[in-house]
Amino acid sequence: MATYRAVEVAPDGGLRLTERELVPPGHGQVRIEVEACGICHSDSIVVHPHDGQDAGRVPGHEAVGRVDALGEGVSGWEVGDRVGVGFLGGHCGVCEACRLGDFVGCTDQPYTGVHVDGGYAEYMYARQTALVAVPEDMDATRVAPLLCAGFTVYNALVSNIQQPGGLVAGDLVAVQGIGGLGHLALQYARALSLRVAAVARGTGKRELALGLGAHHYIDSKASDAAEELTGLGGARMVLATAAAGDVSPLLGGLARRGRLVLVGVSSEPVRVSARQLIFDAVQVSGSLTGTPAQNEQNLAFAQAQNVAPMVEPASLDDVQSAYDRMMRGEARFRMVITV
Ligand SMILES: [Zn+2]
């Protein structure tokens, strides 16, 4: 029987290479021959430290590849189509959220690489409703991080622009955290005609941030970032991308009716006062990627505006060390497995 190589979570929470049997895709699914898959901080949901129940899971939700087999009931996709799969593993179409048109909120939607096997592999399986059409002329290692990290910040910015009273060209946006998400957010925000302030600790990322499109750089170690933002007129939006730390102090740097939007999953709670909510009319929210069709708009935008991740390559044989580099914050900025 034919097999393929995959990297799975070991019982001790580490990552190990394994062989899987190549089986036909299930109903409504396609099988994908993987070209590349990004390593994302959210992969830590199933990778060490964990409680053992995730052993055997193949992580990875920034996968690019080609449809290699169609399951029963699949329509609109053909063998050979170039596709991507992001964090949301495909909506069901029948739950209450889906019937209300909230596909992101589908209550029967697996998270790729968390509830179902993901893209740290030569092949993967995905619901057809998860598939993102990927342009033929975009490099797989460039597309992979755009499917989750890029899409997350793109959609947080665009959905704010589309809201009543939302961002308009020239508005000040602060991007907190210049890492895997933040280095892309600077590029997207600049390309969306916003005024961009990068906020990070220390001066190490200053030149890089300015080179990626930031108009201003704020060293939150050397100065009070909220005061600096207020000095620039106040941010209409703060996009918090770091996966650790307390972002509450940045609320003080918002303009009236400004929005703090979280996309980095930090364990620190956000502390917002009644005074800030009532008198400053600030808003606090989070943003969880979006639909596959919106992801296609994201890829088209990134392609047209030359938004590109900074990528370090990895292979299935060295996923553990690549993952460790990502978790230690040593990668500049996205590790991508090429298969
Ligand atoms: Zn991710």
Ligand SMILES: [Zn+2]
């Ligand atoms: Zn549903």
